[in-house]
Amino acid sequence: MTPNLNLWLIPILPLAGAAVNGFFGKKSSRQAVTIVGLFFSGAAFAWALGVAFRFSSLEVPYQEYVAHWIRSGNFAVDFAFYLDQLSLVMLLVVTGVGFLIHIYSVGYMWEDSGYYRFFSYLNLFMFFMLTLVLANNYLLMFIGWEGVGLTSYLLIGFWFTKDSAASAGKKAFIVNRIGDFGFLIGLLLMVQHFGSLTFTQVFDQVKPMSPENAGAGLLTAIGILLMVGACGKSAQIPLYIWLPDAMEGPTPVSALIHAATMVTAGVYMVSRSHVIFERAPSALTVVAVIGTLTAFFAATIGITQTDIKKVLAYSTVSQLGYMFMACGVGAFSAGIFHLMTHAFFKGLLFLAAGSVIHAVGGEQDMRRMGGLRAKLPWTFWTMTAGTLAIAGIPGLAGFFSKDAILWRAYQASWAYWLVGVVTAFITSFYMFRLWFMTFFGQYRGEAAAHADHGSHSAHDAHGHGGIHESPRVMVIPLAILAILSVIGGYVGVPGSLGGSNRFDRFLGPVFRSTVPAESSQTQMGEKGATEQTTEGTEPKEEPSKELMFTAISVAAAFLGLGLAWLLYYRSPDLPARIAQRIAGLYDVVCHKYYVDEIYAALIVKPLVNGSTSILWQGVDRKVIDDTVNNAADGARHVSDEVRHMQSGNLRSYAGWIAAGAAIVIAYMVWLGVAR
Amino acid sequence: MVPLSYYLVLSGILFACGVCGFLIKRNIITIFMSIELMLNGVNLSFVAFAAHWHQLAGQVFVFFVMVVAAAEAAVGLAIIISVYRTRETLNVDQVNLLKL
Numbered sequence: 001m002t003p004n005l006n007l008w009l010i011p012i013l014p015l016a017g018a019a020v021n022g023f024f025g026k027k028s029s030r031q032a033v034t035i036v037g038l039f040f041s042g043a044a045f046a047w048a049l050g051v052a053f054r055f056s057s058l059e060v061p062y063q064e065y066v067a068h069w070i071r072s073g074n075f076a077v078d079f080a081f082y083l084d085q086l087s088l089v090m091l092l093v094v095t096g097v098g099f100l101i102h103i104y105s106v107g108y109m110w111e112d113s114g115y116y117r118f119f120s121y122l123n124l125f126m127f128f129m130l131t132l133v134l135a136n137n138y139l140l141m142f143i144g145w146e147g148v149g150l151t152s153y154l155l156i157g158f159w160f161t162k163d164s165a166a167s168a169g170k171k172a173f174i175v176n177r178i179g180d181f182g183f184l185i186g187l188l189l190m191v192q193h194f195g196s197l198t199f200t201q202v203f204d205q206v207k208p209m210s211p212e213n214a215g216a217g218l219l220t221a222i223g224i225l226l227m228v229g230a231c232g233k234s235a236q237i238p239l240y241i242w243l244p245d246a247m248e249g250p251t252p253v254s255a256l257i258h259a260a261t262m263v264t265a266g267v268y269m270v271s272r273s274h275v276i277f278e279r280a281p282s283a284l285t286v287v288a289v290i291g292t293l294t295a296f297f298a299a300t301i302g303i304t305q306t307d308i309k310k311v312l313a314y315s316t317v318s319q320l321g322y323m324f325m326a327c328g329v330g331a332f333s334a335g336i337f338h339l340m341t342h343a344f345f346k347g348l349l350f351l352a353a354g355s356v357i358h359a360v361g362g363e364q365d366m367r368r369m370g371g372l373r374a375k376l377p378w379t380f381w382t383m384t385a386g387t388l389a390i391a392g393i394p395g396l397a398g399f400f401s402k403d404a405i406l407w408r409a410y411q412a413s414w415a416y417w418l419v420g421v422v423t424a425f426i427t428s429f430y431m432f433r434l435w436f437m438t439f440f441g442q443y444r445g446e447a448a449a450h451a452d453h454g455s456h457s458a459h460d461a462h463g464h465g466g467i468h469e470s471p472r473v474m475v476i477p478l479a480i481l482a483i484l485s486v487i488g489g490y491v492g493v494p495g496s497l498g499g500s501n502r503f504d505r506f507l508g509p510v511f512r513s514t515v516p517a518e519s520s521q522t523q524m525g526e527k528g529a530t531e532q533t534t535e536g537t538e539p540k541e542e543p544s545k546e547l548m549f550t551a552i553s554v555a556a557a558f559l560g561l562g563l564a565w566l567l568y569y570r571s572p573d574l575p576a577r578i579a580q581r582i583a584g585l586y587d588v589v590c591h592k593y594y595v596d597e598i599y600a601a602l603i604v605k606p607l608v609n610g611s612t613s614i615l616w617q618g619v620d621r622k623v624i625d626d627t628v629n630n631a632a633d634g635a636r637h638v639s640d641e642v643r644h645m646q647s648g649n650l651r652s653y654a655g656w657i658a659a660g661a662a663i664v665i666a667y668m669v670w671l672g673v674a675r
Numbered sequence: 676m677v678p679l680s681y682y683l684v685l686s687g688i689l690f691a692c693g694v695c696g697f698l699i700k701r702n703i704i705t706i707f708m709s710i711e712l713m714l715n716g717v718n719l720s721f722v723a724f725a726a727h728w729h730q731l732a733g734q735v736f737v738f739f740v741m742v743v744a745a746a747e748a749a750v751g752l753a754i755i756i757s758v759y760r761t762r763e764t765l766n767v768d769q770v771n772l773l774k775l
Contacts, residue, residue: 650767651698658694 005051007064007081007134010091013044014126021123025116034106037119041102041126045095051083052092060084060509061200063136070139077197082136086510089336090133090268093343097260098126100477104351105252107474108358118158118250125151129261133268138187138197141269145183145233148262149176155257156249168245175242179232183269186225193218203275210279219276223283226273227290230266236324237294240317241596247309251354254309259316259350260343267323267339271332274511278330288328288412292419295321297593299426303433304590307364308353311434315390316346318423322405325416331408333507337492338405340503341397344488345389348481352383355470355478356438360445366434371443375467378475380439382482387435389485391428392557399557400489403550404504407494410549417549421556428560436568443467496543496550682723689716703755703765707748714744 017040025033061084070077083091102122109118128151132144150173157169190197194205209219230236235243246258257263270277270287277284298317305311319342326335357364359376373380389396392403402424410417469475491506493499567575579586588594647653689712696709718737725733759765 654694655698658698 003054003057005054005058005062005064005083006047007051007062007083008066008079010044010047010051010095011127011130011134013040013047014123014130016040018120018123018127021116022120025120028116030110030115033116033119037123038099038102038106040123041095041099044126044130045099048091048095052088055083055088058083063200074195075191077137077139079140080136080198081134082199083134084510085507086268086271086336087133089340089507091130093340094126094129094133094261097343097347097481098122098129098256100480101252101256101260101347101351104255104354104474104477105250107471108252108354109250112250114158118155121151121154121158122252122256125155125257125262129265132265136199138190138199138202141272142183142187145229145265145269146180148257148265149173149180149233152176152246152257152262155253156246158249158253162248165248168242168248172242172246175239176232179229179239181228182225182232183229186222186229189218189222189225199272206275206279219280220282223273223277223280224286226269226276227283227287230270230287230324231290232266233269234263234266234320234324235294235317236266236290236321237297240294240298241599243317244310244313244592247307247313251309251350251357254313255347255350255354258313260347263316263320264323264339264343267320267327267335270324270327271336271511274327274332277327284328284330286328287324288409288416291321291324291326291328292409292416293321294318295325295423296419296426299423299430300589301592302430303426304586305430306366308356308366308369308434308438309350309364311366311430312346312349312353315349315427315431316342318427319346319390322402322420322423325409325420326405329409329412329416331405332511333504334401334404334408336507337503338398338401341389341401341485341488344481345386345396345398345485348382348386348478348485349390351474351478351481352379352386355379355474356383358470358474359467363445366437368445369438369443370441370445371439372467373439376439376469378469378478382475382478383435383439385482385485387431389489391431391560392424392553393561394554395486395489397485397488399554400492400494403553404492404494404501406553407546407549421553424553425556425560428557429564430560432561432564433568436564440569441572494546496546679723679727683720686716686720686723689713689719692716701766701768703758703767703770706767707751707755711744711748714740 017036020036020040021033025036061082064081064083066079066081069079102119105118105122109115112118125148128144128147130144132141132148135141135144153169153173156172157166159165160169187197190202194202196202196205206219231239243258243263247254249258277287295318298314298321302311302314302318305314319338323335323338323342326332326338356369356372356376356379359372359379360369363369385396389398392399406417406420406424409420490499492501492503494501567578591597693709693711693713693716696712697706700706700709718740721733721737721740725731725737755765758770762770764770
């Protein structure tokens with residue numbers, strides 16, 4: 001008998017916070033809103049911690065039934081929660097990082113008139129995200145999935161009076177719909193073929209299938225459709241375009257939703273469905289290729305961006321690509337490991353960037369920053385930790401997780417590994433570029449900031465003079481995240497570096513491969529005979545080779561650091577000359593490969609034109625409107641003719657009556673005669 | 676004994692005269708009289724049938740018709756007088772305020 005964990009409290013607490021702040025926040029003071037917002041998200045975190053401490057005594061997976069939802073014939077979906085190692089990791093990341101960002105937001109949003117609204121949305125987001133993570137079936141997960149999309153929309157468009165923010169919110173929502181559509185079809189396929197959406201039931205039915213004839217493409221189809229959903233939510237090619245625009249939202253939102261938690265939902269979903277993906281090699285290949293391409297392309301775009309948040313946005317897209325690459329090569333636990341460390345260091349980087357933006361009065365353009373190292377010591381040091389972590393400098397969180405992914409990618413195909421290492425180099429380069437441009441050299445903001453005050457500083461402006469360090473309420477979360485970014489990787493030190501990869505082993509039971517080992521090589525007969533963990537077989541690989549690859553990726557990181565130092569610290573006029581030399585390529589990359597323009601030309605414009613000329617002018621006006629109008633016109637014309645009968649002349653009425661009576665009588669008489 | 680058909684033909688002629696008068700005449704008094712003529716034409720056929728079938732129902736109907744006709748005459752003449760007082764004419768073609 002396992003103890004009752006009351007898991008339902010974890011999502012419900014933030015929902016209560018959202019309700020309280022949403023309904024009563026307008027009238028209450030900022031202090032009250034703060035207490036409510038922090039209390040409920042903090043309570044969820046505390047409860048999640050409590051669950052984590054009792055986790056070892058649990059029967060895993062732990063399931064908790066709350067209420068009926070849908071009962072239709074044999075098909076049943078309940079409000080029920082599911083906890084295993086994977087959800088526990090996600091749970092702690094979401095509540096932990098979420099709570100820190102809540103604290104940070106107190107400082108960042110204090111001056112904003114929508115303060116209560118912000119906390120209400122933020123708590124609502126926590127509710128949906130936790131529902132997504134804890135659901136025991138795909139449908140409940142889908143609710144969370146849609147819910148985080150909704151709150152993402154609300155928070156991107158938080159400053160909805162600004163046109164760009166409003167349209168960025170719409171863009172994010174609409175692009176997400178495309179992915180959600182694929183996800184939904186995948187779910188319907190599951191309902192049709194497995195008659196259930198509950199994780200355990202679906203996976204139990206999938207498990208007996210072998211990868212060779214996995215339901216005649218059924219699993220591949222489901223896998224690819226799920227991946228389409230993941231592409232939308234996690235900003236992968238071809239649906240990544242919404243994430244950079246999402247930076248219109250307040251910076252804590254970018255940190256929480258568009259870096260640390262929501263965008264990783266796709267990775268979580270793919271990992272959760274690993275039973276399906278393992279049996280659909282083609283779908284896995286799709287995942288890996290999309291991830292790899294996204295990692296590379298987004299990284300290259302990141303080089304040319306000058307908006308500090310945009311750089312981080314493309315970096316997020318790129319890192320998510322890494323995670324999908326990991327999932328695609330079957331290294332789910334490495335993907336989740338990177339998800340966790342990424343949540344730490346990317347959350348940190350965004351918050352630090354927010355602190356910088358806050359300090360310079362709303363300026364986001366790195367070309368107008370510089371030399372902030374001495375003025376913002378806390379921000380500088382925490383951001384340094386984050387930058388080192390993401391760049392993969394040995395000893396920090398990003399190093400271990402990225403290394404785990406690259407090693408597993410190499411085992412699958414050297415092509416993934418090569419792109420991965422190049423991306424690691426680019427990542428290191430653009431991150432240090434950001435770092436050098438922001439904190440070193442001369443401050444370039446003063447004159448420029450006065451020139452066009454208002455365009456950039458419209459929303460983040462806090463009405464103060466001089467550059468100053470952020471208040472303590474913002475610095476403390478930064479410091480905690482910085483510590484996590486530094487030490488977070490030590491839970492997963494690989495064997496080749498003298499560790500035991502505890503993280504990998506912790507997640508092992510979840511991702512224990514259910515595919516009969518090496519059944520593709522040996523004959524089909526003995527399937528199920530050898531249930532081995534692919535994760536478990538790994539340490540057999542030669543550690544020296546793994547060390548060599550580690551050294552290569554470390555070299556790539558330092559190369560990026562060196563190049564950035566050369567270009568943006570030692571001779572800052574060099575980049576402009578290089579950009580001039582390769583002007584064509586630079587333009588293409590700077591305009592994000594014109595992907596937005598291509599989409600606009602290929603999809604948006606035909607859609608708008610088709611809607612205008614065919615649906616609006618054609619169908620709506622010519623068919624629907626004209627049917628109604630013609631019916632009315634016809635009735636009027638007929639009435640115009642017929643109303644002449646109503647002459648108002650009494651004697652003509654009498655005449656008609658007499659004539660009618662005469663006709664009736666004549667008819668009766670004729671009837672009588674005929675008889 | 677006069678056969679039933681004679682009464683019916685006379686009744687029909689009276690009724691037709693009433694209808695024609697109603698349709699042709701303009702003076703409201705004449706129209707009123709035409710209506711009385713129609714009513715009495717019908718009354719004649721009622722009593723003729725009553726006598727022919729030896730049943731009293733027809734005669735009872737006639738009394739009802741006469742009562743209604745008397746009431747109608749009272750109300751109708753009152754209306755006619757008030758119309759004449761207000762419009763100084765009894766020509767129905769000129770009493771057309773409600774016409775479209």
